Amino acid sequence: MSLHSANEGKYAIEARNMSIYYGTFRAVKQVNLAIERQKITALIGPSGCGKSTVLRSFNRMNDLVASARVEGEILFHGQNLYAPSVDAVEVRRRIGMVFQKPNPFPKSIYENIAFGPRVNGWKGSKSEMDELVERSLRGAALWDEVKDKLHESGLALSGGQQQRLCIARALAVQPEVILMDEPCSALDPISTLKVEELMMELRKDYTIIIVTHSMQQASRASDNTAFFLMDPEDRAGTLIEYGPTNELFMAPKDKRTEEYITGRFG
Amino acid sequence: MNDPTPKSAQPSIGYLPQGFEIERNIAARRLQGTLWRNLFVSSLLIGILALLVLIGTIVNDAFGYVALANKVDPANLASQPLKELSKEELVAILQANISQGLFRRLENDQPFTERSQENVLELVYERVVQQQVIESYDLWESLTQREAIEQELTSQNPKAKLEFRSWLNWGFLSRSMASKAEFSGVRNALLGSLWMIAITVVVAFPLGVGAALYLEEYSSGSRISRMIETNINNLAGVPSIIYGMLGLAIFVRALGFFTSGSFLGLSDSNGRTIISAALTMALLILPLIIINAREAIRAVPLSLRQASYGLGATKWQTIWHHVLPQALPGILTGTILGISRAMGETAPLIVVGAATYIVTDPSSIFSKFTALPIQIYYWASQPQEEFRRVAAAAIIVLLIALLSLNTVAIVLRNRFRRSL
Numbered sequence: 001m002s003l004h005s006a007n008e009g010k011y012a013i014e015a016r017n018m019s020i021y022y023g024t025f026r027a028v029k030q031v032n033l034a035i036e037r038q039k040i041t042a043l044i045g046p047s048g049c050g051k052s053t054v055l056r057s058f059n060r061m062n063d064l065v066a067s068a069r070v071e072g073e074i075l076f077h078g079q080n081l082y083a084p085s086v087d088a089v090e091v092r093r094r095i096g097m098v099f100q101k102p103n104p105f106p107k108s109i110y111e112n113i114a115f116g117p118r119v120n121g122w123k124g125s126k127s128e129m130d131e132l133v134e135r136s137l138r139g140a141a142l143w144d145e146v147k148d149k150l151h152e153s154g155l156a157l158s159g160g161q162q163q164r165l166c167i168a169r170a171l172a173v174q175p176e177v178i179l180m181d182e183p184c185s186a187l188d189p190i191s192t193l194k195v196e197e198l199m200m201e202l203r204k205d206y207t208i209i210i211v212t213h214s215m216q217q218a219s220r221a222s223d224n225t226a227f228f229l230m231d232p233e234d235r236a237g238t239l240i241e242y243g244p245t246n247e248l249f250m251a252p253k254d255k256r257t258e259e260y261i262t263g264r265f266g
Numbered sequence: 267m268n269d270p271t272p273k274s275a276q277p278s279i280g281y282l283p284q285g286f287e288i289e290r291n292i293a294a295r296r297l298q299g300t301l302w303r304n305l306f307v308s309s310l311l312i313g314i315l316a317l318l319v320l321i322g323t324i325v326n327d328a329f330g331y332v333a334l335a336n337k338v339d340p341a342n343l344a345s346q347p348l349k350e351l352s353k354e355e356l357v358a359i360l361q362a363n364i365s366q367g368l369f370r371r372l373e374n375d376q377p378f379t380e381r382s383q384e385n386v387l388e389l390v391y392e393r394v395v396q397q398q399v400i401e402s403y404d405l406w407e408s409l410t411q412r413e414a415i416e417q418e419l420t421s422q423n424p425k426a427k428l429e430f431r432s433w434l435n436w437g438f439l440s441r442s443m444a445s446k447a448e449f450s451g452v453r454n455a456l457l458g459s460l461w462m463i464a465i466t467v468v469v470a471f472p473l474g475v476g477a478a479l480y481l482e483e484y485s486s487g488s489r490i491s492r493m494i495e496t497n498i499n500n501l502a503g504v505p506s507i508i509y510g511m512l513g514l515a516i517f518v519r520a521l522g523f524f525t526s527g528s529f530l531g532l533s534d535s536n537g538r539t540i541i542s543a544a545l546t547m548a549l550l551i552l553p554l555i556i557i558n559a560r561e562a563i564r565a566v567p568l569s570l571r572q573a574s575y576g577l578g579a580t581k582w583q584t585i586w587h588h589v590l591p592q593a594l595p596g597i598l599t600g601t602i603l604g605i606s607r608a609m610g611e612t613a614p615l616i617v618v619g620a621a622t623y624i625v626t627d628p629s630s631i632f633s634k635f636t637a638l639p640i641q642i643y644y645w646a647s648q649p650q651e652e653f654r655r656v657a658a659a660a661i662i663v664l665l666i667a668l669l670s671l672n673t674v675a676i677v678l679r680n681r682f683r684r685s686l
């Protein structure tokens with residue numbers, strides 16, 4: 001079954017009663033979370049509270065972990081991503097991902113971008129691919145820096161450039177949603193700023209979900225924020241509070257949120 | 267110095283060296299390190315020494331003076347030097363001096379009209395002049411006792427002439443097996459080894475990589491996969507002669523109809539052919555290739571796979587475009603090890619039935635054949651000293667062949683590494 005649908009609602013992704021298990025261990029429990037379309041949603045919370053787990057479940061990267069299992073529903077265009085008729089490959093094609101550590105392929109910059117479209121059945125001429133590569137690199141604000149060395153290794157770039165290359169690579173397969181798991185944690189402040197500016201730019205066309213451990217980043221660069229915390233009883237990650245970023249930071253409804261954002265624990 | 271153990275009621279926390287003791291203690295610890303280091307250096311030296319002795323012995327045997335004597339003086343055969351005679355004259359000399367039967371046999375092997383002048387000249391030397399090595403000396407003797415050798419020779423064999431010979435020479439490489447050491451060559455054995463290695467690699471490489479891929483990527487972690495892994499590790503340690511027995515039972519006997527080529531109408535009656543030997547060798551090196559390939563595949567970083575999957579690549583696309591290229595250098599390392607192993611193995615070849623005396627080049631995978639280690643083994647077990655010299659020369663050929671194959675593989679591997 002295709003994930004395409006005429007239904008263009010307010011939400012890009014909706015998790016309903018989502019629990020995620022690694023074997024018998026419940027890492028995330030009972031999460032209800034509706035991600036707004038063309039907004040930046042930040043997932044924050046202390047280490048180990050299941051942010052990455054939640055993020056990975058949105059494009060079924062969790063499938064790569066043999067023991068991982070998802071309960072509940074995650075709706076994308078009204079279709080449960082985990083329905084038997086949905087192919088994880090299509091999910092990942094429509095919902096792209098950028099990882100914590102920049103991980104370009106050990107190939108040229110050009111090939112890094114071209115790989116995604118090619119494996120997804122792209123058809124076109126050489127010049128069209130050139131165009132696609134350029135557009136993707138421009139989209140990731142990297143074009144000017146690399147246009148003269150497209151055929152040099154992607155690994156020769158700086159960390160920040162590598163991360164933007166990974167974003168460009170994700171853009172090349174024209175996803176609707178881009179998941180970012182602490183994309184700046186391995187970057188210096190200037191590169192971080194560049195990636196944040198880029199996110200603001202991308203928001204016009206894409207829905208972005210970003211995991212971050214930086215409170216400033218969340219408050220600076222996101223529209224909505226979801227705060228997770230590990231339930232001290234069963235060590236399962238729980239969604240504590242979710243709302244517009246400025247509300248959540250200015251007037252947190254939950255005491256635990258307030259404690260966390262004011263740096264009193266976590 | 268104070269009493270280190272406190273008198274109070276607190277439980278003891280032991281005692282660390284203080285003051286002078288620190289220096290003494292450090293000196294003692296350093297001495298310990300030095301002792302170990304020296305031990306390692308000496309074991310390395312022993313290894314190097316053993317290697318040098320090995321190479322020395324081989325080189326010592328493969329070069330040196332030979333005393334040559336002619337059974338028939340070439341001057342009695344023709345007025346000019348033999349080299350300047352035409353082919354026809356040489357054939358006439360040959361016909362006049364050897365038996366009719368032998369002449370017909372030579373004609374049968376290859377008609378004289380098709381033979382070259384050099385070839386006939388060689389035959390004249392071999393069959394008529396019968397230049398023989400009556401004595402051979404090793405390199406050490408040749409270098410240090412030249413005078414003594416010359417004296418001995420002039421007193422015992424005034425007509426003999428002394429000549430420095432490299433037993434490893436072009437003729438040795440291009441000649442076939444012969445009953446006399448000085449006419450023996452390694453050509454058939456070298457070709458046999460190369461044929462066998464080529465087929466072995468062609469069979470074992472895809473099988474090994476395929477098995478490793480399946481075990482790592484598709485059935486990783488399952489109980490069966492773990493069981494198979496243990497078994498493969500054990501297989502790598504099985505003595506090679508047992509693989510020989512296996513090859514004999516399966517490829518030579520049970521599948522003899524196919525390995526002999528009979529199914530294609532080739533009339534050979536048994537399966538003691540290159541293909542049987544190569545398949546046996548392939549089985550032998552398969553565990554080696556699988557183990558190394560699995561290791562290499564496992565070492566491909568998860569982040570690379572994630573990047574590929576994250577873009578919507580399928581499992582196979584990920585394997586083909588990222589896992590395999592990344593793992594290739596490691597896979598090739600295993601293959602290099604396998605090639606070296608197969609090149610030098612002797613026992614399975616003996617069991618599978620490589621011929622020791624064969625004078626034709628392998629012409630297809632269904633040919634009878636011999637291989638370098640077999641040839642070396644055969645020559646080394648002959649009583650005549652000259653055979654020891656050709657054995658040494660053949661060992662050098664084997665080593666050079668091995669080194670060149672490995673070099674090719676290493677160059678390939680480095681090229682792949684660099685292109686990543």
Ligand SMILES: Nc1ncnc2c1ncn2[C@@H]1O[C@H](COP(=O)(O)OP(=O)(O)O)[C@@H](O)[C@H]1O
Binds near residue numbers: 051065
């Ligand atoms: N691949 C995995 N296998 C088993 N447990 C995992 C795996 N990944 C994460 N976990 C567990 O799930 C919990 C949440 O982890 P994670 O989602 O990485 O947290 P965060 O990203 O918020 O730091 C942790 O207790 C972690 O140990």
Ligand SMILES: [Mg+2]
Binds near residue numbers: 051052053
């Ligand atoms: Mg994380």
